[in-house]
Structure formats: C-alpha cells, structure tokens
Amino acid sequence: MAKRSNEPFLWLLFSAGGALAALLLPVLLFLYGLAFPLGWLEPPSYQSMLTLISHPLMRLLLFALCFLGLCHWAHRFRYTLYDGLQIKHLNEVIFVLCYGGAMVGTVLAGYLLWTIP
C-alpha cells in the first residue's frame, strides 16, 4: 500500500490561512486600500503605525498572517492550476513555484518584522 500522503500538513496550513484571511483581510483591505486613500477616514500617522506594530504580539500576528496567507494561496493556486489549466503533468514545477514563492514571502515578512524599529 502506498505511503500516506503528507498533504494533511499542507491542507492544515491552507485552512488556517483561509480562516485568518477570512477574518482579517476584509477590514484591513477596506481601511488601507479604500477608506484611507479616498479620505473617508483619517489614516493613522507614521508614528502611530510604528507604535501599533511595535508590540511583539502584533508582529507575531502579522507574521502569521503573511505566512499562512501565502500558504493558503500556494495550496489553492496549485490545485487551480491542476484543474483549471489541466497541467498536472507539470506538478513538480507548480509545487516548487507555489510553495517556494510562499516561503520567499514568509522570509521577507520575517526579515521586515524583525528589523522595523
């Protein structure tokens, strides 16, 4: 019998990312992407932003959001490419591009969150 797939781990990352994104992304994208640029609400100042993300828990949350959000994209996009474009035969390439991309983004996020004053 074939060895059991390690897919469950990737699926868990996908699910966690999906849940976190579902809860947090709408309000964040609305505020920073629409409300502040269009002047509907007063954006926080540079100093306020730094204070906001200075707390280690906040940095941890943002890191989790980046890491899990990217894992969510990687997993879902990988299957979309398999099914949507029927290019399953390229699955190694797709796997590396998707999860590799997610890891690059995670490392960048970690670096930025570590070095911000």
Added chain:
Amino acid sequence: MADKITLEVMRYRPEQETEPTFQGYEVPFHADWVVLDALNYIKDRLDGSLSYRWSCRMGVCGSCGMMVDGEPQLTCATFLSHYLPGPVRVEPLRYFPIMRDLVIEMTDFMDKLQRVKPWLIRGAEKPLLQGEYLQTPEELDLYKQFSMCINCMLCYAACPVYGLDPQFIGPAAIALAQRYNMDSRDQGSEQRLDLLSQHDGIWGCTFVGECSKVCPKEVDPASAIQQYKLTATKEWFRAFLMPWSAK
C-alpha cells in the same frame, strides 16, 4: 399546455459510427410524465434500438442516471414539464466512457466502491453467545446520512476533479468509507486511511460541492470528504508527534 415535446437523444452505435450523434424524437407530453417515461415511449413505439438503463422507476435503484439538459439527473425523477417547451437534451452520464447510446461503462466506479472496504471490519469478532452488536439511535445518526447512497453515480458526473483525473476515487466511494468509519461497530478506519489519504483519495478533492448538489438522496458526500480531511489531518499529526502509538 403542449401535447408534444421533443427529446434530443444522444446515439452512439460503435458498430456503425466512430462519434456520437443526436437523434430527435417527438413524444406525447403528459403533465405527470418523467423523462424515463418519454424514453420508454421511444423504445416501445418509435425506435426499439435505443439502449439505456432503468429499473425501479421510483428513485431507489440508481440505474437511470443520465445528463438531462446538461445536468446529472435520475430520469425517473425528472419531470418533462420542467423542460417545456423543449427540446430536452438527453445524454449519457458525463465523465464515464460511453458503451452504446445512453449506456456508460461503470466498472471503474464499482471497483472504487470495493476498494474502500465497505464492510464492518472488526479486530476480533464477538462470540455468538454474547449476542448482537448493539447500537443506539445516536450512534446510528452519526453515519445514517452516508448510508443512503443508491450508487447512481450522479456525483461522479458532477465532479470536475473526477472528469479531469479518472484516478480520483470520487465522492460516493469516500462517503461509503465514511459510512463505515463512523459506524460504532466498525474498527477498520485505520485500514481505510491508508487508501484514502492519498492524492487520488480525498486530497484530490477541492470542495467544488457539486456532488452534494446533484445527489438525489441528500447523502452530502462533499461533507463526508471535508470531515474526513479533518480526521486524516488529526491522524497525520498523531502519527507525526507520537509515532510510537500504533492504533
């Protein structure tokens, strides 16, 4: 109301053609007729050469599944009146090889049902003198929904993952596996896990959800699959963190 309706039926006679064609038949329209009634009328009165499967004509045998206007339906449960004024397009079940006319090849499906070990697996059988395996209504409720499957294959016709990858084990097979996994009398979930936790097991499923939509018995195979993903994930972590604990 109309007194006639046209059916555009797919014909495929491998001994005389290499591609399927469509043939139109005009049948009487009755308000209480289903598509199967129309097909039987065609077979009895218009064209005896039409081949198709049917049996109970009341939605319990699962034989008469076909594509009606592009949707997987039990033809015995689909009223002609729904498609007025017509024409109604009738084709064989999608994603299966077509043997002849509306008859598809279903060995792949039958084989997959067998593969999930759809029987009660016990570590050790109870001695006969100890009596039957008892089960409470609450324990029955855990798996009852998944036991309602009539093997009609509409879910396979609706599942794009199966269409794209015929190796995918498919909704009905997984729902059947869950029917046994969740049965309090069964002790075989470990054995089924080996088969199901594969890429062509549950992990090929992307929760399109169409399988549950077309199911005539409300089995909700999509839910069975997602629940099993959670179970398989818990098992994976248990095996990863505590590899010494064998079930």
Added chain:
Amino acid sequence: MNDISAHTAYHPRWYRPRVSTYWWLWRWVYLKFILREISSIAVAYFVVLLLLQLRALSHGPEAYAAFQAWLKVPQIIALNSVCLLFVLLHTITWFNLAPRAIVVRVRGKRVPDRLIAGSNYVAWLVVSVAVAWLILRG
C-alpha cells in the same frame, strides 16, 4: 479485476469525450467555483501589499508618505477595490462552507449549519470592529 483498478481499461469501441480545458466556462456553477479559487490570488496580493507597507515603514516617514501616495493612484484604488471584492468572496464562501467540514454534535444532535456559519460571521464582525478600533484610535 484488479488490473482495471488504476483506470478504466482501454476498449476500442468505448467513446471517451475529452474534457475541455475550458470546462469551467461551460457551467455557471463551475465558473463560480473557479472564481472562488481565484480569490486566493487576492489573499497573496494583500500579503504583498502588507510587505510593501512594512518596508515603507522601516525606511522612514518620507518612504511611508510615498507609499500612502501610491495607494491613492486611481489604478491602484481600482485594483484594491477588485481585490476587496475577491476577499469578500473568499470570506463569505469560507464561512458558508465551514459547517460542512466542522460538524459539531451536542448531546447527540447535530448543531444546525446556520449556527456554525452564523458564529463565524459574528466572530468576523467582532474581529473587524476590534481591528478597526485598534487602527483608528490613533
């Protein structure tokens, strides 16, 4: 019998229609499914946006002001609006599908789907208000 198990055996007379690459365009339900899956790109885009914002913050007030000005460019606003729509699609489909995966039984009875979905929506509201308050209080 087991030989047929991997995939249906070859038979010269059986007809196998090939599934089109555009199978997802031929049914509205399949298109809705693909759109739902595409929403994951919006999630990745947001993370990129967040990384850009963090980088701007780390480079000082002028860099951050430049980043904020960039966000005001009409094409970027349009892009962000489209992404917001996809993010909302993701959220709504995620919460509506949650009850199918998370089946909770209380005292032997299954908790109704709308309660599970509903509690997700309530959590969404609470989290959104909390986040907005944190950001807006200045």
